[in-house]
Structure formats: C-alpha cells, structure tokens
C-alpha cells in the first residue's frame with residue numbers, strides 16, 4: 001500500500017514538473033520532450049498519412065508475394081512464396097523532421113508526376129492527420145518539398161517587438177514563422193491593405209504611424225471617412241485631406257512634388273532621391289489612404305471628372321513615386337474591379353499586399369489574386385475572433401499569415417503628439433513648386 005502511494009506521489013510530482021516545465025519554458029520542453037515524440041510519430045505514420053492524403057503512387061516492384069492454395073492435411077494453412085513484380089503504393093521519401101520554433105519541418109522527395117501544388121492542396125488533410133494547427137508546403141528546389149508544421153496558432157497572442165531603427169522600415173507585427181513582420185517602404189514602396197470592418201486595418205495603420213512618427217519622414221493622410229480616423233494624428237501629419245475635393249488638390253500637389261523631384265534628380269545626374277547627396281535629398285513622404293473606395297465611388301455624373309483626376313494622380317504617384325521618395329499605403333474594405341479601371345491599375349503598382357479578413361471573395365482575389373491560390377484559401381479562413389490577422393505578401397515574394405501588434409488609437413495619438421516637432425510643414429515641402437496648393 002505504502003509502495004503504491006509512493007509511486008503515485010512520484011508520478012504526480014513528475015506530471016507537475018513536466019507541466020511546470022512546459023508552462024514556464026515551452027521552448028526547451030518542446031526541444032527535449034515534445035519534438036522527439038512528434039518526430040517519431042510523424043515518421044511512423046508517414047505511410048498511412050501519405051496514403052490517406054493521396055500522396056502515394058503505384059509503382060511496379062519485385063516483391064515476395066504469398067500464394068494461398070497449398071493446404072496441408074494437418075489443417076495448417078500453407079502458402080507458397082513467390083518473388084514477382086506487383087504494383088505497390090510508394091510514399092515520397094521523407095528526411096528526418098527538424099524542430100522549429102513553433103513546430104517542425106521536414107523535407108520530402110516528390111514522386112514522379114507530383115508538383116509542390118499537390119502537397120499544398122493536401123496541406124489541410126495533412127494537418128488534420130497529424131493533429132497540428134497548420135501545414136505549409138514550399139519547394140526550395142525542383143524535386144523537393146518542405147512541409148512546415150505549426151503545432152498551435154502562434155498568432156493567438158503576439159508580443160510586441162522592439163522598434164526598427166532603419167529609415168522607412170517599421171516592425172508592425174509577427175509572422176506565423178515567429179519572425180518580425182516588417183513594412184519596409186524602401187524595399188516595397190506601395191501597399192494595399194484590405195479587410196472587412198473590424199478586421200484590423202486601422203490598427204495596422206496605427207502601428208505604422210507609431211513606427212514612422214519618430215523618423216525624419218513626412219506623413220500625408222487621405223481620410224475619406226470625413227477625417228475621423230486621421231484627424232487625431234494631425235500633429236504628426238504634414239497634410240490631411242478629408243473630402244474628395246481636398247483629395248484632388250492634395251494629389252495634384254503630390255504629383256507636382258514628384259515632378260519637381262524628378263527635375264532635381266535629373267540636374268544632379270541621379271536616378272532616384274537616394275542617389276542624391278544627403279544635403280539636398282528631399283524628405284521622404286509616406287501617403288496613408290483610408291477608405292480607398294471612396295476615392296473612386298461615383299454618386300452622380302458630376303463627380304466623373306473629379307474621380308478621373310484622383311484616379312490618374314494616384315496612379316502616377318504609384319508608378320513614379322518610388323524613385324522620388326513618395327510611398328503609398330492604401331487601406332480599404334473593398335478593392336474590387338467594379339470601382340473602375342483605376343483601381344485595377346493601382347493594384348498592379350502595389351506590390352505589397354495585406355489581406356485581413358474580408359467579406360467578399362473578390363476583395364481577397366484583388367488583393368492576393370496573383371499569389372499562390374492557397375493564400376486566398378488562407379485569407380478566407382481568417383476568423384473574426386482574431387482581428388489583426390492577415391495574409392501578407394511583399395518583402396520576399398512569399399506569402400505569410402501574420403498578426404499586427406495591438407496598437408490603440410490612444411498610443412498612435414500619443415506618438416503623433418510626442419513627435420509633432422518632427423513634422424515637416426507641407427508649405428515648406430512644397431514651397432518651391434510652381435503653383436503650390438496648400439492642403
């Protein structure tokens with residue numbers, strides 16, 4: 001009896017120790033206990049899982065087969081063995097799984113006739129078969145597929161990261177891989193940020209404002225929600241347009257600024273503002289647009305000219321802005337082709353894509369359409385309970401699930417007020433333009 005109690009106490013102490021280890025040091029627990037068990041189970045189950053997920057191929061193999069028939073009088077069933085060619089299910093060769101921060105990854109050799117797309121299609125079935133949150137398939141080189149498993153959603157809780165100290169680069173959240181999610185305007189100059197209401201678009205814009213406020217850049221806002229979103233940040237905004245008419249004027253101003261910078265670069269023999277000597281290099285301008293669709297929506301025909309002007313100016317900024325230090329970050333609930341050709345053309349110029357939870361498949365297709373179809377599936381699966389989660393593409397041509405840090409309006413307002421002294425005046429920026437229009 002006493003022995004049994006001692007064993008029970010030892011078991012309870014071990015379980016409590018393991019629980020505490022997992023709770024307070026999940027990384028080492030995963031490496032020492034969790035991962036080895038997962039790796040053994042993945043290797044052991046690979047044949048069954050590959051078969052179930054349709055990733056095996058029939059191949060002719062020489063095989064020992066049993067031929068029933070020879071029955072001995074003792075009652076024992078005897079079989080004849082024969083070495084013959086038969087069709088067997090062959091699974092793709094699997095290397096040893098390797099641990100990652102949030103799960104494991106493993107390299108496979110594709111079978112003849114298979115493409116990485118076959119594995120991407122089977123990703124959901126694979127995730128269910130292995131009981132993990134998600135599987136992502138990628139192909140580092142022909143004939144190889146890497147399956148990356150995430151045990152549980154790393155985006156449920158996202159811890160803040162230190163701010164980036166590079167010009168025009170802002171760490172806005174975390175990728176599902178655990179790496180920082182950065183928006184670097186010098187690498188990817190123009191961005192589309194789409195999402196349904198309450199999906200986290202403004203939160204991301206807040207994160208950008210907090211990150212850019214301490215930097216020597218001019219921030220320009222287009223807030224077609226009548227200014228309710230960006231007016232509180234006006235201490236750090238060099239210019240703000242809150243109506244269509246103001247937007248036309250400000251966009252024309254931006255185009256004039258761009259043409260002026262073109263002249264400056266031409267005179268100095270530079271291809272872009274970054275090749276100019278620091279003394280004469282103009283201040284970079286980041287343009288934040290909230291509710292992009294409002295710039296394109298036509299209530300009646302009288303607005304046609306205004307919309308055409310807005311659309312052309314925005315497109316020109318998108319086409320030429322990069323070289324002249326003018327960058328776009330456009331947010332909208334709906335970015336559909338029904339808004340006109342201007343939106344489709346603008347979209348083509350915005351290589352940075354962020355798709356939060358969306359209501360209509362067309363916005364997801366417009367935002368992510370030219371990426372891997374799996375990105376679209378993933379975007380449509382974003383749950384309403386996880387605002388701030390988005391599918392992101394841009395920096396390295398790959399797409400990722402990511403989540404922005406939670407940045408309240410109060411935090412963004414505080415940053416705008418704290419760094420108000422760094423706000424370049426729009427009059428100063430546009431002073432030498434031929435016909436300055438003050439916003």
Ligand SMILES: Nc1ncnc2c1ncn2[C@@H]1O[C@H](COP(=O)(O)OP(=O)(O)OP(=O)(O)O)[C@@H](O)[C@H]1O
Nearest residue numbers: 195196197198199200201202203387388404405406
């Ligand atoms: N990254 C995040 N982490 C946690 N909560 C978030 C995050 N992003 C947004 N939220 C929550 O979701 C709510 C809606 O976010 P937000 O206002 O950014 O959505 P939106 O897409 O801009 O909506 P709308 O178009 O209606 O303005 C916020 O009040 C906030 O509580």
